[in-house]
Amino acid sequence: MRLANTIFDGLQPAHVAVPRAGLHSEVIVSTANVTLVPAIRTDAPVLSNLLELYIHDLSGVFALELGEDGRFGYEKLPLYWSEPERRFPFLIRCDGRIAGFALATRGSPVTPNPDDFDLAEFFIVRRYRRTGVGRDAAFQLWNRYPVRWTVRVSEANIGGCQFWSNVIAEYTGQTPAPTSHPGRLHPWRVFAFDSASRASS
Numbered sequence: 001m002r003l004a005n006t007i008f009d010g011l012q013p014a015h016v017a018v019p020r021a022g023l024h025s026e027v028i029v030s031t032a033n034v035t036l037v038p039a040i041r042t043d044a045p046v047l048s049n050l051l052e053l054y055i056h057d058l059s060g061v062f063a064l065e066l067g068e069d070g071r072f073g074y075e076k077l078p079l080y081w082s083e084p085e086r087r088f089p090f091l092i093r094c095d096g097r098i099a100g101f102a103l104a105t106r107g108s109p110v111t112p113n114p115d116d117f118d119l120a121e122f123f124i125v126r127r128y129r130r131t132g133v134g135r136d137a138a139f140q141l142w143n144r145y146p147v148r149w150t151v152r153v154s155e156a157n158i159g160g161c162q163f164w165s166n167v168i169a170e171y172t173g174q175t176p177a178p179t180s181h182p183g184r185l186h187p188w189r190v191f192a193f194d195s196a197s198r199a200s201s
């Protein structure tokens with residue numbers, strides 16, 4: 001009797017060279033090999049696909065509607081390559097496989113300093129969640145840019161709030177004191193901290 005991989009039979013495109021783990025394989029992920037890889041222009045379709053998963057995940061929080069093409073879309077994505085001095089896109093890989101993405105910007109909508117960085121979007125695919133991949137990737141991003149950072153999360157995104165609170169506390173070694181900012185449906189929780197002080201310690 002076949003158990004593992006049954007769902008993928010007949011679905012996996014022939015051009016996929018790397019075999020996927022079966023759905024029933026044990027989900028044990030080492031966080032030792034998490035990499036934050038700058039996304040280049042040819043990665044745009046991959047990021048666009050991942051953004052659909054991300055936005056769908058958050059569509060309950062923000063009451064987002066699909067377009068008539070069945071996609072949410074993310075209009076700002078091309079700017080990540082046309083404004084390379086202020087937008088920084090990354091793929092997150094775990095043991096070489098795509099595990100998520102991060103989009104960062106120089107300039108935050110919630111601080112006046114144009115050189116502050118903002119973590120605009122951050123996503124880990126479900127396969128790799130709660131294994132420390134998000135934590136590792138966020139640490140790599142903050143270490144890469146030793147600046148003042150803002151991280152904004154909707155207060156209705158309970159898991160996201162808990163994640164950022166715990167990860168920022170661990171990174172800074174201090175209990176975060178987020179501020180609350182008005183949002184369309186729910187307030188935003190805003191964390192602000194300086195990664196330069198940790199990078200130099």
Ligand SMILES: CC(C)(COP(=O)(O)OP(=O)(O)OC[C@H]1O[C@@H](n2cnc3c(N)ncnc32)[C@H](O)[C@@H]1OP(=O)(O)O)[C@@H](O)C(=O)NCCC(=O)NCCS
Binds near residue numbers: 054157
């Ligand atoms: C939030 C998200 C990025 C977390 O990524 P992750 O790789 O699963 O996080 P980690 O495994 O590194 O978690 C580190 C710690 O954060 C906390 N945490 C993470 N997800 C949590 C959740 N859903 N509920 C409560 N705490 C959570 C835990 O303390 C966790 O440590 P533990 O697993 O040892 O208890 C991921 O769930 C995700 O992409 N969600 C959808 C998109 C999203 O909300 N992005 C953030 C928008 S601002």
